[in-house]
Amino acid sequence: MKRIIIPLLILLLASCAELTQVVNKMDTNRPLTQNEVVSGLKQALKIGADSASSILSVKNGYYRDQLVKITLPPEAETVTKNISRLPGGEKLVEDVILRINRSAEAAAKEAAPVFARAITEMTIQDGFEILGGKKDAATQYLKQKTYKQLYQLYQPKIKKSLDREIVGNISTNESWESLAGQWNKIAGSFIGEMADLKEVETQLDQYLTDKALEGLFIKLALEEAKIRNDPAARVTDLLKRVFG
Structure with a gap:
């Protein structure tokens, strides 16, 4: 009797394994549900x-990555050039840039919870628009939902770094405001308009905060591209189904 039962059990187990494979294959091929998307x-x-x-x-997440490193705007060249002529001036300028990037790195630590709150608010309509949208549709969704909050997170940290004195009891902010103010007077004059000169943003922290956030969303877009294009980046079964 045992001789008959054992082969039957083996046959039954083999059949179950094959059936499971068939069911799994059917499950993989079935249309995605709204909840799955x-x-x-x-x-x-x-x-x-x-x-x-x-x-x-x-x-050095920002500072050593040339793709996202935050530098002073081109209009600040006059300030940096004059300071660089002083003994140790070049180091002073680079220290300012370093502090700005360090501030952005500190702010980036607190960015994930801001993103997480926006993600929980995603609707079914949002999901299908992202899935069928452009290659950076998910990044653009988060940018739209979080930019103001992230700006409020980054801006005070960067402003604080700019308010520190660099030389002669003058801070980066004070030097920039003086330079930008003079430039804008020229740009707004008749001669400036004839020469098609453009006024610059006098608030340096605004410019640099926007640059810091630009770097954050560049990185996010790269991560999105990995999941969309690289099967190895789809680390869960659900990601494999949605993006497969």
């Missing part, structure tokens, strides 16, 4: 946002 995109956004924040929040 939204859940998958939320998962992808969280993974991408956490990764982008982590990459930029480490020491």
Whole structure:
């Protein structure tokens, strides 16, 4: 009797294994449900946002990455050129840039929770628009939802770094405001208009905060592209189904 039962059990187990494979294959091929799309995109956004924040929040995350390193605007060249002529001036200028990037790195540590709150608000309609949208549709969704909050997070940290004195009891902010104010007078004059000169933003912290956030969303877009294009980056079964 045992001789008959054992082969039957083996046959039954083999049949179950084959049936499971068939069911799994059918499950993979079935149309995506609305909940799966939204859940998958939320998962992808969280993974991408956490990764982008982590990459930029480490020491030199901004400063040593030429793709996102924050530098002073071209209009600040007069200030930096004059300071660089002083003994140790070049180091002073680079120290300012370093402090700005360090401030952005510190702010990036707190960016992930801001992204997380926006992700939880995603609707079914948002999900399908992102899935069928442009290659950076998810990044643009988060940018639209979080930019103001992230700006409020980054701007005070960067402004604080600019308010520190660099030389002669003058801070970067004070030097920039003086330079930009004089430039804008020229740009707004009749001669400036004839020469098609453009006024510049007098608030340096606004310019630099926008540049810092630009770097954050560049990194987020790169993380999104990985999930969309690289099967190896789809680290869960749900991501494989939604983006496969």
